[in-house]
Amino acid sequence: MPEAALGPAPAEVAAVAAPRGRSWSRFLRRRTAVAGGVITAVFLAATLFGAWITPYPPSATDYNLTVAPPSFAHPAGTDDFGRDILSRIIAGARYTLGMGLTAVCLGAAIGASWGIASAFYGGAIDNLSMRVVDVLLAFPGILLAIAIVALLGPGLLNVVIAVGFFSVPTFARLARGPALAAMGLEYIQAARAIGAGNLRIMARHLLPCALPSILVYVTLRIGTAILTASSLSFLGLGVQPPTPEWGAMLAGGRLFLNVSPHLVLAPGIAISLAVLGFNLLGDGVRDALDPRLRA
């Protein structure tokens, strides 16, 4: 549970929701949050422009130079096919980070709709749908993801679905709370009185109440999603080897651990740094937007 564990003690923060304008300055005051933002920006740049900035083509082999240690020509060395590891790391950001980001956004969109609809319709529907959420939460996250991948088969898209799906129940519960609180307020009645439809009330009047918590949790969740996605690939259930996904690269490099540890070190450090960046950023966003969410 990385999101529960980062950040200073509750006692160090005044638990007051501040007006929107102060959020930015509060974010910038925390050096770790800014550092997280910078790390994240670098990785996002690699995700977006990776294909154009690799020093070598990521799948170009050189059989005269296999498992070479780091050198000037190959700063992170080469792998067992003589491919440049640095290029593969840069090109792999698209897969590892892309999967994490897409999965969390997918989970947040479905989960938030679920939670808000549940709060809106209330009664038996609410009760039933929250029991379903309980059941889904009864599974530890990666187990649910593994079950889904076992069902759908390995592959990029299936990992995104699996990792996204295991975020759905959490987001559903997170969105339902504020939406339910808002349902009791007069402006919802007023909206209904002037003839707003169900969908409009949910999207325009309930969603904004839940949005801050959802946004904060999205940033906090990305680190976990990246870890889960790369774990699946490492276990051989996710993205398959020729693709330069970091977890898959690590699994492949494992065989060479005793002779050339750099095959494992490079992708491992890349995953750790990316997760660290997103975790620090997530903590900063939480403090800036919604200090009450602090665990």
Add this chain to the structure above:
Amino acid sequence: MIRYLGRRLWQMIPILFGVSLGIFAFIHALPGDPARLLAGPEASGQDVAAMRARLGLDRPLVYQYLYFVRNAAAGDFGRSFRSGEPVVRILATHFVPTLVLSAASITLAVCAGLGVGILQGIRRNSVPDYLSTVVSVAGISTPTFFLGLLLIYLFSVDLHWLPTGGMGAGLRSLVLPAVTLAAEPAAALARFTRSSLLEVLGEDFVRTARAKGAGERRVLARHSLRNALIPVVTLLGLQVGFLISGAIVVETVFSWPGLGWLMIQSIAFRDYPVLTAEILLFAVEFLVINLAVDLLYAALDPRVTYA
């Protein structure tokens, strides 16, 4: 208390039904026909039909579901596609290694996490405090499988102190997997213990205790820790869930023949009876642990009563 326990167990029943329904749907959504798979590649259409009848697959779905639930409740999950052994016996053999590994990791995580967290709480903003913070943030961000491989490289490949995997070397082979699995929960517990203790140390009753002339040791042991540990227990419960899922990765890295390792094997061999039984087992385990955590509150906090 007894009534509370009864109610909680009662509430588990619908959740378990939901889980079993999910698993049932899971089996039926799987690609491939189990009857054809079990009958073998050379079976005729008639053989497959006979096998289908024997497995009850020709009955209505509702009947099949009830049959599945009845058998599952009696502990009968059929036989492994791979070895033909009863699933229950396979699970039992792999349960012990996982139990040993989890117990060792929980013990390690609690000792290290609470120890470091309390130290950080008392010596706030000291060098050890900052150092521990850096280590625990790094620990939370490092993937379990990467940490495991780093430890193998350092202690097995480079120093030759410990075996790289398996269970052959007894206690020595337990060290690396247990440390790897304990790392994340320990880091999270340390962070949480620190902040929880700091919060309690700022409370009025701590000041009162000090004003009455209680020594620092007594203030900490009698007044602060007990209160500070209540939220920590919640986190511990969540971390136990992590241990279950983390075990899948750690057991694979260290070839530790537990339930997690078995799960990856049964996915690779499409051994669905084993897989479904295992998913159900994990869910039950998770629910029981959550209940145990809730009961622990009452032991720690006299204000919590279960009416």
